[in-house]
Amino acid sequence: xxxxxxxxxxxxxxxxxxxxxxxxxxxxxxxxxxxxxxxxxxxxxxxxxxxxxxxxxxxxxxxxxxxxxxxxxxxxxxxxxxxxxxxxxxxxxxxxxxxxxxxxxxxxxxxxxxxxxxxxxxxxxxxxxxxxxxxxxxxxxxxxxxxxxxxxxxxxxxxxxxxxxxxxxxxxxxxxxxxxxxxxxxxxxxxxxxxxxxxxxxxxxxxxxxxxxxxxxxxxxxxxxxxxxxxxxxxxxxxxxxxxxxxxxxxxxxxxxxxxxxxxxxxxxxxxxxxxxxxxxxxxxxxxxxxxxxxxxxxxxxxxxxxxxxxxxxxxxxxxxxxxxxxxxxxxxxxxxxxxxxxxxxxxxxxxxxxxxxxxxxxxxxxxxxxxxxxxxxxxxxxxxxxxxxxxxxxxxxxxxxxxxxx
DNA sequence: TCGTATGATTGTGG
DNA sequence: CCACAATCATACGA
Numbered sequence: 001x002x003x004x005x006x007x008x009x010x011x012x013x014x015x016x017x018x019x020x021x022x023x024x025x026x027x028x029x030x031x032x033x034x035x036x037x038x039x040x041x042x043x044x045x046x047x048x049x050x051x052x053x054x055x056x057x058x059x060x061x062x063x064x065x066x067x068x069x070x071x072x073x074x075x076x077x078x079x080x081x082x083x084x085x086x087x088x089x090x091x092x093x094x095x096x097x098x099x100x101x102x103x104x105x106x107x108x109x110x111x112x113x114x115x116x117x118x119x120x121x122x123x124x125x126x127x128x129x130x131x132x133x134x135x136x137x138x139x140x141x142x143x144x145x146x147x148x149x150x151x152x153x154x155x156x157x158x159x160x161x162x163x164x165x166x167x168x169x170x171x172x173x174x175x176x177x178x179x180x181x182x183x184x185x186x187x188x189x190x191x192x193x194x195x196x197x198x199x200x201x202x203x204x205x206x207x208x209x210x211x212x213x214x215x216x217x218x219x220x221x222x223x224x225x226x227x228x229x230x231x232x233x234x235x236x237x238x239x240x241x242x243x244x245x246x247x248x249x250x251x252x253x254x255x256x257x258x259x260x261x262x263x264x265x266x267x268x269x270x271x272x273x274x275x276x277x278x279x280x281x282x283x284x285x286x287x288x289x290x291x292x293x294x295x296x297x298x299x300x301x302x303x304x305x306x307x308x309x310x311x312x313x314x315x316x317x318x319x320x321x322x323x324x325x326x327x328x329x330x331x332x333x334x335x336x337x338x339x340x341x342x343x344x345x346x347x348x349x350x351x352x353x354x355x356x357x358x359x360x361x362x363x364x365x366x367x368x369x370x371x372x373x374x375x376x377x378x379x380x381x382x383x384x385x386x387x388x389x390x391x392x393x394x395x396x397x398x399x400x401x402x403x404x405x406x407x
Numbered sequence: 408t409c410g411t412a413t414g415a416t417t418g419t420g421g
Numbered sequence: 422c423c424a425c426a427a428t429c430a431t432a433c434g435a
Contacts, residue, residue: 236414236431244413259424280423281415288425289413 039072068187080190107215114222116157117215152225160218164211171207175200239282243272247282251290252304257377258287287377 046063111117182196239247250268251258260268265279272279 238413238432278414282413284424284426285414288427292426 040076043070043072043076077190078192081192081195084190085192085194101212104212104215107212107219110219110222111160111215114219115153116160116218116222153222156218156221156225160214163214167207167211167214171204174207175203178203239272239274239278243274246272247279247286248304251283251286258283258290259377 108117178199179196182191182199185191186196238244247268250260250264254260260279260283262276265276265283269276269279274282
């Protein structure tokens with residue numbers, strides 16, 4: 001109470017100061033300034049002391065009413081609002097304008113890209129499907145995983161949207177509540193509409209932070225889902241038999257140069273229902289494993305050669321008769337006794353014999369004759385005859401005999 | 408359950 | 422960026 005009084009006495013100066021301000025608000029124009037000061041002083045005193053008084057409800061209502069009805073009230077209200085704005089609110093004001101959070105943008109982008117936060121429910125769903133398809137390269141093999149993935153993603157999306165809605169609703173409810181409260185209080189406290197607005201933005205910001213957390217955890221969930229379902233390494237699927245067949249056919253029919261061109265890869269990918277990079281992987285693996293175990297591969301080569309021959313019956317299969325003399329040929333290539341025929345132990349010997357494939361491949365394999373150069377990828381000479389132009393396995397190649405590989 | 412096959416990834420070199 | 426080599430992680434058959 002004493003404090004209040006002291007402050008009040010200090011505010012005498014303020015009153016004077018306000019006296020300078022008040023005319024701006026067009027108040028009390030027709031009254032002598034002394035009287036005005038007196039009245040303002042009264043009101044201020046009431047304000048300063050009102051909180052220290054214990055009032056029963058009736059009393060409080062009565063006082064409130066008196067205050068509210070006072071003709072000086074609106075003007076004082078404005079002044080106090082202004083002072084408040086200049087002191088407290090301006091600090092907040094300075095922090096208000098901030099650039100869009102890059103983190104939030106990242107999260108938003110990801111959620112949209114993953115089809116979680118799509119434009120609409122339907123759109124989101126198709127976006128999710130697209131994302132899935134893009135990630136898989138449209139591989140029909142893993143359709144089950146994809147539907148599973150999509151279901152899980154839809155679940156995440158559902159939770160996300162539900163939560164978002166909840167937050168939004170809560171935010172709106174809370175905002176309304178606060179606004180109402182402030183409006184109510186603005187009858188007795190100097191609360192300008194601007195301040196209410198500001199409070200609303202503060203609330204929205206708080207809820208935006210919560211929303212961001214939701215987005216973050218949603219992103220995490222999607223990432224986990226992705227890694228679980230779309231990490232092909234973890235979910236390795238063998239290609240279909242047919243696909244493997246096609247790839248093997250190509251490989252063995254281009255054995256002297258098993259480097260399909262981009263177009264050939266695309267074609268193979270299309271035929272096999274796999275991606276181009278899978279085709280590349282396949283050929284990469286095939287080449288390396290072929291080299292590592294040539295004898296076995298040879299047998300396989302013969303199988304495919306025989307198949308091709310059968311497929312092209314009547315065209316003469318002489319060119320595929322790589323079986324009989326093959327081992328001998330290879331022995332030749334490897335200097336005979338050096339070669340160890342036991343499984344998986346050919347490693348070093350073979351590795352030393354083969355001619356690494358040079359980087360430069362001029363054109364598609366279809367453009368290359370089996371023996372048009374000596375830089376075969378893998379001692380390819382003994383394969384000659386297997387290699388044809390495309391599927392033209394007519395065996396009519398009258399190329400000269402075997403070439404000795406570079407050793 | 409174990410060994411092998413196989414598709415994918417990683418690291419390296421050109 | 423591509424090919425290769427090594428390696429990983431899973432699929433699959435015995």
